[in-house]
Amino acid sequence: MARSAVSPLSFRPAAGSIPESPGVYRFKDAGGRVIYVGKAKSLRQRLNSYFADFAGLHPRTRTMLETAAGVDWTVVGTEVEALQLEYSWIKEFDPRFNVKYRDDKSYPYLAVTMDEEFPRVQVMRGAKRKGTRYFGPYSHAWAIRETVDLLLRVFPVRTCSAGVFKRAGQIGRPCLLGYIDKCSAPCVGRVTEQEHRALAEDFCDFMAGNTSRFIKRLEREMREAAAEEEYERAARLRDDVQALQRALEKQAVVLGEATDCDVIALAEDQLEAAVQVFYVRGGRIRGQRGWVVDKVEETTPGELVEHFLLQIYGDAAPESLPREVLVPALPPDAEAVTELLGEHRRGRVELRVPQRGDKRSLLETVERNAKESLAQHKLRRASDLTTRSKALQEIADALDLDQAPLRIECYDVSHTMGDDVVASMVVFEDGLARKSEYRRFSIRGMSGQGDVASIHEVILRRFRRYLEERSATGELDAEPGGGEPIDPETGKPRKFAYPPNLVVVDGGPAQVAAAQRALDELGVDDVSVCGLAKRLEEVWLPGDDQPVILPRTSEGLYLLQRVRDEAHRFAITYHRAKRSKSAKESALDSVPGLGPARRQALLRHFGSVKRLRAATTAEICEVPGIGPALAEVIVSALKGEDA
Numbered sequence: 001m002a003r004s005a006v007s008p009l010s011f012r013p014a015a016g017s018i019p020e021s022p023g024v025y026r027f028k029d030a031g032g033r034v035i036y037v038g039k040a041k042s043l044r045q046r047l048n049s050y051f052a053d054f055a056g057l058h059p060r061t062r063t064m065l066e067t068a069a070g071v072d073w074t075v076v077g078t079e080v081e082a083l084q085l086e087y088s089w090i091k092e093f094d095p096r097f098n099v100k101y102r103d104d105k106s107y108p109y110l111a112v113t114m115d116e117e118f119p120r121v122q123v124m125r126g127a128k129r130k131g132t133r134y135f136g137p138y139s140h141a142w143a144i145r146e147t148v149d150l151l152l153r154v155f156p157v158r159t160c161s162a163g164v165f166k167r168a169g170q171i172g173r174p175c176l177l178g179y180i181d182k183c184s185a186p187c188v189g190r191v192t193e194q195e196h197r198a199l200a201e202d203f204c205d206f207m208a209g210n211t212s213r214f215i216k217r218l219e220r221e222m223r224e225a226a227a228e229e230e231y232e233r234a235a236r237l238r239d240d241v242q243a244l245q246r247a248l249e250k251q252a253v254v255l256g257e258a259t260d261c262d263v264i265a266l267a268e269d270q271l272e273a274a275v276q277v278f279y280v281r282g283g284r285i286r287g288q289r290g291w292v293v294d295k296v297e298e299t300t301p302g303e304l305v306e307h308f309l310l311q312i313y314g315d316a317a318p319e320s321l322p323r324e325v326l327v328p329a330l331p332p333d334a335e336a337v338t339e340l341l342g343e344h345r346r347g348r349v350e351l352r353v354p355q356r357g358d359k360r361s362l363l364e365t366v367e368r369n370a371k372e373s374l375a376q377h378k379l380r381r382a383s384d385l386t387t388r389s390k391a392l393q394e395i396a397d398a399l400d401l402d403q404a405p406l407r408i409e410c411y412d413v414s415h416t417m418g419d420d421v422v423a424s425m426v427v428f429e430d431g432l433a434r435k436s437e438y439r440r441f442s443i444r445g446m447s448g449q450g451d452v453a454s455i456h457e458v459i460l461r462r463f464r465r466y467l468e469e470r471s472a473t474g475e476l477d478a479e480p481g482g483g484e485p486i487d488p489e490t491g492k493p494r495k496f497a498y499p500p501n502l503v504v505v506d507g508g509p510a511q512v513a514a515a516q517r518a519l520d521e522l523g524v525d526d527v528s529v530c531g532l533a534k535r536l537e538e539v540w541l542p543g544d545d546q547p548v549i550l551p552r553t554s555e556g557l558y559l560l561q562r563v564r565d566e567a568h569r570f571a572i573t574y575h576r577a578k579r580s581k582s583a584k585e586s587a588l589d590s591v592p593g594l595g596p597a598r599r600q601a602l603l604r605h606f607g608s609v610k611r612l613r614a615a616t617t618a619e620i621c622e623v624p625g626i627g628p629a630l631a632e633v634i635v636s637a638l639k640g641e642d643a
Contacts, residue, residue, distance in 0.1 A: 011069060011070045011071060013047065013071065018043050018044040018048070019044060020043065020045070021042070021043060022040065022041050022042070022076055022077075022078065022079055022082050023075040023076050023082060024037065024038070024039045024040075024076065024086050024089060025038055025043060025046070025047060025071060025073040026071065026072055026093075027065070027068040027097075028068065028069060028072070029067055029068060030069040034095050035064065035067055035068060035096050036064050036096075037089045037090050037095050037098055038086070039079075039085070041079065041082075041333075043073050062549075063549075063551075064097045079333050079336035080339050080343075082336075083310065083336050083337065083340050084340060087310045087311075087314050090311075099293055099304070100294070108124065108125050109124050109125070109134045109135065109287075110123065110124075110144045110148065110207065111124035111133065111134050111135075112132065112133045112135075112157070112200055112203060113129075113132050114132065114133050114201075114204070115129075115132065118158050118186045118187075118196050118197075119157065119200035120157070120159060120160070120165075121148055121157050121158070121203065122159060123144050123145070133204050134320070135204075135207040135208070135287070150246055151203060151206065151207075151244070152177070152182040153181075153182065153239065153243045154206075154214070154240045154243060154244055155199050155200075155202050156177075156182055156184040156199065157183070157184070157203050158183060158186060158187070158196070159177065159183065160175060165187050166187075168185075168187040169187045173188065174187055178190070184196055202214065206244070208281060208282075214244060215241055215244055218237050218240050218241045218244070219237075222237035222238055225237060259282070259324075260280065260281050260322045260323055260324065261322050261325060262277055262278070262279055262322050262325045262326070263277065263326045263359075263366045264276070264305065264308065264325065264326065264328070265328055265363055265364075265366035265367035265369070265370045266301055266305070266328050267370035267374045269374070271294065271295060271537065271552060271557070271561060272293065272294055272377070273295060273374075274290060274291070274292050274293075274371070274373040274377060275290065275291045275292075275293070275304075276288065276367075276369045276370040276373055277289050277290075277312075277366070278366050278369075279322075280322075281322075288369070290370070291308070291312075292374070292377050293307075294552060295552070300332075301328055301329040302329040302332055303332060305329055305331050306331030306332065309325070309327075309331065309337055309351075310340075313341060313344065314344075316344075318345050321344065321345040323347070323348065323349065323350065324349075324352060325349065325351050326353070326363055327351055327352070328353065330351060331351070334351055338350070338351050378562060387555055388430065388431030389404075389431075390556075391431055391556045391559040392430075392431055392556070394554055394555055394556030395556040395560065398539065398548050398550055398554075398556060399502070399528060399530055399539070401502070401528055403501070405500070405528070406430055406501055407429050407498065407499075407500045407501050407502075408428045408429075408500060408503075408563055409427050409428075409500040409502070409504070410503075410505070410506070410563045410564055410566070410567040411423060411424065411425055411455060411459065411462075411503070411504070411505050411506070411515070412564070412567040412568045412571040413454040413455060413458070413506070414568075414571035414572050414574070421442075421443040421454055422443060422571060422574045423440070423441040423443055423454055423455075423457075423458040424438070424567050424570040424574060425441070425458070425462060437498075438570060439462070440570065440571075441461060443457055443458065451507060452507075452511055452513075453514070455505055455507070455511050455515055455518075456514040456515070456517060457518075459503070460518045460521065463522050463524050463527075464522060466499055466524075467522060499526070499527055501527070501528065502529075503527055503528070503530075504529075504530055504532060504560060504564060504567075505530075505531045505532075506534070506564050506567060508531055508533040508538070508540050508547075509544075512529055512530065512540045513542060513543075515529050515531075516529050516543075529541075530560075532560050532561065532564045533547070534564075537550075537561060539557075591633060591637045592633065593630055593633060594633075597625070598623075598625050598630075601624060602623055602634075605622070605623045609638075612638065615635075617631045617635055618631075620634055620635065
């Protein structure tokens with residue numbers, strides 16, 4: 001293929017040279033490194049879409065094409081082959097622009113080393129090893145140790161390291177666990193290799209969900225021991241049954257006893273997505289795991305699910321794949337993905353989007369965990385001092401500011417079809433939320449005029465107050481931040497006396513222009529303005545025809561997004577409160593002489609304002625506390641409202 005780093009059009013394949021067959025394609029940079037791998041039902045249609053409207057592409061896709069210097073492809077026979085080749089190439093080349101799921105932390109597993117002469121039970125993290133059975137993952141290592149401690153009563157499998165095992169054999173004396181019957185002590189020959197392996201296999205069977213047969217067997221042996229008057233052995237077996245039951249109690253029952261499935265849920269924003277998986281075996285939650293992924297292209301939930309299924313299950317052991325996988329959305333090529341997973345499992349795999357019942361409830365629970373995981377990930381990323389400093393400097397460089405914006409104010413507008421219009425102002429200082437400085441505005445007289453007029457109004461009001469406060473402190477001609485604008489009466493900072501270095505508005509060019517116009521009308525020329533458009537996370541500056549595109553991994557973009565989302569949350573909260581108050585207001589609120597207690601008495605008596613409106617003066621007088629004069633006023637007020 002032709003290569004050039006100048007323009008994507010320079011390496012565009014010749015017209016008619018791309019086949020219409022299904023296949024997999026690779027974009028490469030000038031050094032020949034693969035930077036993106038994709039698949040398509042029709043290679044011609046898919047590849048032409050990259051070059052037909054370059055300006056209309058997602059910003060991150062444009063970045064990928066600007067980095068690329070060539071493209072090639074391989075034709076395949078079926079969509080399943082395309083999936084297999086795409087997965088193989090992503091694994092081989094690790095392209096920088098492909099979606100990659102990474103663990104949001106290192107999860108511990110309960111592992112049984114079945115490939116060793118005497119299998120060992122232990123906690124393991126990191127890459128999985130061949131010949132080892134894994135159970136989990138667990139959220140904490142102590143949860144594994146609690147489970148193992150209970151199970152060793154019934155399945156006394158070795159848990160010691162190779163060094164301890166060898167040393168015990170040399171001295172002919174087992175460790176403490178061997179003396180308290182929580183290890184069968186194969187190190188000193190108490191059991192044979194075959195007997196110990198049978199214990200390890202029973203341990204694995206119990207952890208895999210085949211629990212009832214072990215409990216039933218122990219209960220049967222307990223009854224037999226009691227019948228033979230071997231009461232000590234019966235008591236020991238009773239304790240073993242209770243230990244297994246306690247181990248099971250630690251794993252919540254969520255579905256039917258025969259249900260084996262993985263439950264996958266997503267939480268996403270424009271830059272990242274979090275994935276959570278609950279592993280259900282035998283109807284019980286056996287483990288939980290989470291991933292976070294940077295989004296490169298504008299992807300749908302179904303496409304994220306497809307990438308996830310291929311990456312996570314592609315290297316998994318066949319026995320670890322369940323018969324059923326519950327997902328929030330089906331992949332675009334659901335049949336091909338199902339067939340590929342079935343081949344890997346060597347059995348049928350069903351992908352389902354549950355619509356109702358226990359499985360739907362469980363999916364919603366997993367989704368809540370995914371949202372919490374994404375929020376915690378963002379919080380960890382935002383709270384780091386070095387990261388915050390880097391973010392502020394990146395914003396300053398991208399927006400060509402004289403200095404890092406140590407104080408950022410963000411504004412958002414919320415309303416319902418133009419009614420109950422409110423606006424929020426949130427403040428971030430040094431990259432952290434300053435909630436005591438948050439302000440909210442009720443926009444009056446702007447019904448139906450849209451967000452642009454509301455933004456103009458709220459910026460005018462905020463900075464008019466700023467100028468008034470500075471005038472009151474005698475600092476109108478001073479540099480911003482050049483003093484402590486303290487209220488002499490309260491000893492506290494005045495509400496609007498601190499100016500921001502940067503004003504961010506939620507929106508695109510129109511909202512940015514409205515904010516800048518408000519500042520110009522007031523003569524404020526030392527505050528910078530930008531807007532963050534939700535759809536593509538583009539940063540707009542006043543008067544610019546093209547947005548500023550920050551890199552998708554930019555900490556600066558991450559901070560701007562967090563500021564914008566916080567302003568949106570604060571505006572929505574205020575709007576809901578105001579709307580709720582409006583909904584509760586009654587026609588009786590405007591009746592003179594009618595207080596809250598009498599209003600409640602009237603509504604209790606008649607049941608609704610509609611029935612009260614139909615009542616006569618005499619009927620209203622029957623309500624305690626309502627006299628003839630007040631009843632006449634009520635009737636007159638309600639009739640006047642109808643007129």
